[in-house]
Amino acid sequence: MSYNVAFISLGCAKNQVNCEQMMASVQAAGHTIQTDPEGADVAVVNTCGFLASACEEAIDNILEMAELKKAGKLKKLLVTGCMAQRYQADVLGELPEVDGILGTGSYGEIVAAIDEVMTGGFRPCRLGNIHTAEQGGARILSTPPWYAYLRIAEGCDNHCAYCVIPSLRGKYRSRPLEELLDEAAELASAGVQELLVIAQDITRYGTDLNGEHQLAKLLRQLCKLDFHWIRLHYLYPDEITEELIDVIAAEPKIVKYLDIPIQHCNDGILKAMNRRDTKAELLALFEKLRARIPGLVLRTSLITGLPGEGAAEFEELCQFLREVRIERAGVFPFSPEEGTRAAQMEHVDMDEAKRRSELAVDVQSDIIDAYNESVLGLEREVLCEGFDAQAQMYAGRSYAESPDIDGHIYFTADEAVEPGTFVIVRLTGVMDGELTGEAVE
Template sequence: MKKYKVGMVSLGCDKNRVDSELILGSINKFYEITNDPKEAEIIIVNTCGFIESAKQESIDTILEMAEYKNKYKCKMLIATGCLTQRYGEELLELMPEIDILMGVNDYMKIHKMILDFINGERKLFAANYSDENINEGIRLLTTDKHTAYVRIAEGCDNYCTYCIIPKIRGKFRSRSKEAILEEVNTLANNGVKEIILIAQDLTYYGMDIYNKKELHSLIKEISNIEKVEWIRLLYCYPEEITEELIEEIANNKKVVKYLDVPIQHISNNVLKKMARRTNKETITGMIKKLREKVPAITLRTSLIVGFPGETEEDFNELCEFLEEYKLDNVGVFKYSKEEGTPASTMENQIEEEVKEERQNKLMLIQKDVASNLNKLKMNKVYDTIIDRRRGKYFIGRSSEMAPEIDGTILIEYNDNINIGDIVKVKIKESLEYDLVGEVCDEFSK
């Protein structure tokens, strides 16, 4: 049988990226994978359906890839992911360009669905998530070869009023430690040095299958894998961070001193409307505790502006919080009114123009904070992982930088080091978000 060329376009978050890698891994032996969609006879678009802008990007991408049927070699267009899970039947009706449509947990069925299409069956739809414990399959990494995301749980039990994820992805399901460790071992043996643990809420890991929070012990076991050098944690809810987890971050040399803590807001009024299970006092108390126990820790968060009922007083409180607590990295998002969520029917919806103004003001505050924090890094030395080469420079990241969402370090090319090496870099120049440095250890000329 001819090996068709398959191309993948993956949109959205790093959890979606893992799905894309699982899809490619499940079909790798049957098809030839290409990074050039112009060469692909089958194109898969893994969509995001979290907020309005992400939905629009997904729709635009599907339509763009549909044009490849006329312009290039594409004969089959497959759509999967959160958007198709959420609007499956509607999308099939509105977008005849889609040949096969799947849900978020259908990647193990994709080869059969392709064969069925080739044999004359069209418009297949199988969008169902399972509430059973998940087991990841073989993955084909799309990240740099030395870095990989490892999903330790699927779904979410938090039911924040603005979020559709529980309806798309289902309830929170932890993977077993054994399955996670087996995956990490395989990744490490294939050259991965940086393991990035992800889930909708990392800190809830283990509650469903072990009846207790087990993130700290999972981290400890991962750190025993010799070839793993960095362990990074994304998405830890402040109210769920335990003393044991803080101690593990502080004392485990393989755990980078970096934590993504998505707080979304700081006003108790807004947090209550969001159905967040925390408050300002808990959030600020946790930030202080983390900085006390792990003095070098880098903190990242995400914030939502323009939530229904957010007053000027609420917003000013958020501005003052950013100015006072000086978090290292902050993403600011305008509230997106998502159908099917409680917040979409709340009174006092905020005008788009006001959301835009508030987002811009917060980003200006954070721009100054980030610039000033970067200036403090001058002449300091950081362990830095070399991600890629660009012209006469290497692009690297210190342990304070997560891939693709934080800054980078620009380093003059040195033929004694290779992509994937972790080297010591001295910072020589500070930019708004990025840094310029030079190698300063035994790898130097």
């Protein structure tokens, strides 16, 4: 039997890659992928379970699908991914509308699970080994055709005290170099212009295979392929090698934009959270990166209200931001996640953590405003992503903006600009915190 299957993917880009692989498996089995869950035989909600807020979003989506089932507009509902892995008993026990779940070790069993719910009246609960699950496989890209993600590893061995990822995704495992190069070559052949290299921690790539850092080696090979830009996401600060810095600085295809989550800068908090760096080391790293990579734009992630953070430690974090002037930062209030060591430690209440996150965002806004002012008058290469009807301008991204997290550059042009093409834009102004400009002939 052939079925119509709809997919909803929540959470991070790594989760999105899993969803793309499931879509390819389902299509290869003879089923049809449809974008709208209404009218589908099966809807698959691929969940994030990293934070309580992500679980709430997942439950909202599941309940929305449950309403479609109740109205007779959807036959079956499968839940996959991190929340299914983390709260399997709760999902099955408290959400009777869910017809089956697949954990993060069982994405490859999606076709069997669809057959089970459609034909057997089973309620599959497939929870394969999260440490050995297959990582590769065909994908149906769900990103716009001009960019795609290349996930180079799965899992994490860092075991930060606030984080549940190792228990959801397993131990760190790098994918073989040749397998990655084959997948990347396929993406380049499909017309992908911007390749985003992702993993929970890309700097550790290869160390589990032979003890050596191999990210620099991988990047040199990727730069030989027909990509215009290669972007790097999630570099762990103390794993950034001299060789890696040299490659990033020397290779014109690697955009001078690095996403280095630090979470905090206070030495006591970093140690309590099982981070392996100190404030002095972070300051030295950022200074070295800026000196070696001209035009570098930095992104980081920060958590306010972590155990050990009082008023003085929070002010230290704000002062650190002002000093380093990190251009992009995601700021999150501490969420005491069940099953983590940090949840057992004394910390400020959620309201105070949230208040501090808003104050840190204010500090960050000043830094972004100053950065935007500093680049006015410059010309930037911009990847056009389409025409924005509300702004009545084209919208695109330069090397300094990553998809989905950093906003756009809005620009005017005398001639039509096709999505997925590169144009040179002179930056002339700022609109609601985002840069504006005009295409240069």
